[in-house]
Amino acid sequence: MRDMNFMDKLLDGVAVEWKALGEVCRIETGKLNANAAVDDGAYMFFTTAKETSRINKYRWDTEALLIAGNANVGEVKHYIGKFDAYQRTYVLTNFINIVNVRFLFFLLSNSLKKYLEERTNSAAMTYIVLSTLENFLIPIPCPENPEKSLAIQAEIVRILDTFTELTTELTTELTTRKKQYNYYRDKLLSFDDGEVEWKTLGEVGDVKMCKRILKNETQSEGDVPFYKIGTFGKQADAFISREIYESYKNRYSFPKKGDVLISASGTIGRAVIYDGEPAYFQDSNIVWLDNDESIVTNKYLWHFYKVAKWFVSGGGTIDRLYNDNIRKTKIPVPYPNDPKQSLAEQTRIVAILDKFDALTNSISEGLPREIALRQKQYEYYRDLLLSFPKPEEVAA
Structure with a gap:
């Protein structure tokens, strides 16, 4: 990743065709009363791009991108399988064969919210207008050579997924360490009778x-x-x-x-x-x-x-x-009857808990710092890899 010649070879001089989102996939919405949520349903029901419940029936069985149309407007979810969706969730399917769906996911996640904000008169977006979503422009690198185009998209996806997976692993590790901290804190601050x-x-x-x-x-x-x-x-x-x-x-x-x-x-x-x-x-x-x-x-x-x-x-x-x-x-x-031993025990407990606290909460050391650094690294390469040259008529 340090060799920027790799990036140059991947992106420099590549012709780009800009297509409207409505040209590269089918865009539908869920229904108001699509399905009733149940506790033990086999299929996912999306109320927003992120929030889900369970259902017994499904409408789609495919690879899809889901875009939140009201709450958390513009949030994007990549999903493969059987599912249904609420009416304010936009469902993207039937992608043309020159588009890598995961590549499209990163593009939308990076730029869609800003695009929508620039095209709404409201101080806070409350919903998406379908025509606005359909006109969102997608860059297709090397369109005259589908095989090369998909290879470029796949390599971009591989790089960004690597950073995403690393951040996810670190976040999972942080969750585990916080549970350990809570466990040892509770244990260390509990004492037997007489102590x-x-x-x-x-x-x-x-x-x-x-x-x-x-x-x-x-x-x-x-x-x-x-x-x-x-x-x-x-x-x-x-x-x-x-x-x-x-x-x-x-x-x-x-x-x-x-x-x-x-x-x-x-x-x-x-x-x-x-x-x-x-x-x-x-x-x-x-x-x-x-x-x-x-x-x-x-x-x-x-x-x-x-x-x-x-x-x-x-x-x-x-x-x-x-x-x-x-x-x-x-x-x-x-040890209330032995001040010296009491302070020594407090010092011992603090030393253990301080280590867990630094690991789980410190922004200058530990996992939070590592996660922040990886996020910045991801954003740097995301911006680099998804910045395609625009013709004057598109940039205007």
């Missing part, structure tokens, strides 16, 4: 929050990011001045580097370790436990928060985790 004392969080620390920031104290740009519940753990969209930050930080409660911040509304219990960089946090919605690390360490607390049974108060417009509810939450403290 542990269940203390309330209120016994190991007190709940703290930042001083309230008023709306007129924030701005869209500034020196210090201000995290609200909607941007907690993400990218801040509001800022406060350095002057306010320094004043409030020195006069009121403020987390220390390493303290574990938690969301107290919305997604309850989401935890972020404070890195010590200048930042400010929305009062009552983002709080932390000012814990005694001679009893419970911050990293042990962070892993525990992922399995904590919070006392959530409902009844309002959103669920909330009030300070008293946090204080009542119980945490297992190993």
